[in-house]
Amino acid sequence: MALQYSPAKSSKVSKRPSSKSPIMSFQKDVRKILLPSTKVYKDAVSNQKLQSPTTLEDNKLTVKDYKVRLDYQQFSGKDIMVAIDTILNNKWAESTQLHNRYPTKQGTMEERIFGLRVLSNASKTDILKFRRNFPMGLVTTTQLYSIFLNESNTFVDKSLESHIRSGKLKKIVISNAAPIISRSVNKFQSGKVTYGFENVELVVKSxxxxxxxxxxxxxxxxxxxxxxxxxxxxxxxxxxxxxxxxxxxxxxxxxxxxxxxxxxxxxxxxxxxxxxxxxxxxxxxxxxxxxxxxxxxxxxxSYPGCGAYLKLVNSGRSWLVKVLGKNKHKELLEDQIISKWEGVNATGESKMNNFRSPFYGYDLNWVLADALGAGVVEVFNTPVGRGWRLTGKI
Incomplete structure (x- = not known):
């Protein structure tokens, strides 16, 4: 008769419950003990509400005051001719003296453009092609209004009139060149929208x-x-x-x-x-x-090629309105606008989207200046920098 094996009951291994282990019980009790600094940290973390970047942008900005000093105002004083030179000499982002976000400022325009690292050679060629056909001497009266923000628009109009009569400047009026969408901010007319067009006044040195x-x-x-x-x-x-x-x-x-x-x-x-x-x-x-x-x-x-200039100005104004309009309170800090204007990659570096169509390196300062002078946006100081907000006129 063949032998049959059956394990004895004594061969079964029974694991002692962890609660009965003196070492495990000690370790468990130690974990319950919090140092004062650890307790403060955990309390702070538990009370802190996690916020996504979108949620942070939706927080209403704190207005400190409206006594804003814009970067381009310091160059102009009260001379309209100097103000025009300020716009023309600082029109392109890679050569402007108003900021230092791009490293290339020396040499010809071609050398500066090809010195930009992020862009492909095809993009650089497109920039040069666009700028060679671009009317270089034009500015808008709205940009001049923003430079003399602390003066009245009448000051700019009188200064322009004086220089036009003396033959130093030439004004050009393009009829129905700027689209307008006006949204009422009156609580009794909330949502009322008015569509139309307005004339654009351009100024050029004679x-x-x-x-x-x-x-x-x-x-x-x-x-x-x-x-x-x-x-x-x-x-x-x-x-x-x-x-x-x-x-x-x-x-x-x-x-x-x-x-x-x-x-x-x-x-x-x-x-x-x-x-x-x-x-x-x-x-x-x-x-x-x-x-x-x-x-x-x-x-x-008119002025040869002014259509390309008007297209650039209108594209900039439309872009700004779209970006601010996505915010709950229709406002953003200037640093946030710059980040959206240039584009930022995963490592936080600029993607330089502003050097591609339709802007080709046009400086953001003059997009903001045009919108400010036209009454599309208002600017104010906050504890953490300048803020920009839509006014209702788009």
Whole structure:
């Protein structure tokens, strides 16, 4: 008969409960004992509410005062010409003197752009291509209003008028160029929205404007000299174009405050052919979409390529409104706006999104300045820096 194995009851191992182990009981009791510093820390952690970045942004900013001193105001004093130079000389983010967020400031524009590390060569090429075709001498009156924020807008208007009459500056009015969405902040009209457009006033130094006209005239003359084999009709057309530019420049110098020209074949006025050339060259444009002005053949004095400038200004204003509008209280600290403007990667470094389309390195200061001068935003001091808030006019 085969033997059968069955384990004895005594072979079963029974584990002593941990509670009966004197060492384990001692360790368990020690864990319950908290040092004073540990207790304070645990109490603080338990009472602290964890907040995501979004929640932090939704906290309403504490307004310290509205006596704000903006970075670009210190360069201008009370001179409108210096203020215009401040805008023009600090237009691009990599060469501005208003901050030091980018390391390249020396050399030509090409050298500065290609010295930027984060961008690809294709992006750098796109920047240069955009800027070569960009009208460099224009500023908006809204930007000037923000520079003289502590003065009234009347101060800027009077200063501009004085320099325009003396022939130093030229004002250009582009009709219905800026879209407006006005949201009522009145509690009795909450949610009421008004849509429309407003005119944009641009300012350019007269010397810069005349140099553009002269440059186009010189190009036509060089073209004519190089092409001696041109037919009589083409030569006549070139001469007519040169004559149109000469006549236009003479008119501007004799009428420094003029905003429009009109078709008038009599009394030495502009002919239809001359106006057609000036329209095609970008020096004048149809005054507005108002039927009366169209019927009397009124044309606004313009600036070649100003459409690209207006597109940039409007894109900047739209971007700012969108960013502030996402916040619960329609406000952000300036440092938060900068982070969103540039973009930040996982390591906290700038992604330099502002050097890509549609801004191509346009400095944020002038986006804020335009919106502030237009009344789209207001600025105030907080205990932790400047804050910006939507006003209701968008």
């Amino acid at each position: 010397d810069s404007y005349f140099s553009v006209i002269s440059g186009m005239r010189d190009s036509l003359e060089e073209e004519e000299l190089k092409n001696n084999q041109l037919s009589g009709a083409l030569q006549s057309k070139k001469q007519s174009s040169i004559s149109s530019l000469d006549k236009f420049m003479k008119y501007l110098k004799e009428h420094p405050t003029a905003l429009y020209i009109s078709y008038s074949a009599d009394n030495g006025g502009f002919t239809a052919e001359e106006i057609t050339y000036l329209v095609n060259s970008g020096f004048v444009t149809l005054a507005s979409n108002h039927l009366i002005e169209i019927e009397i053949n009124v044309y606004s004095i």
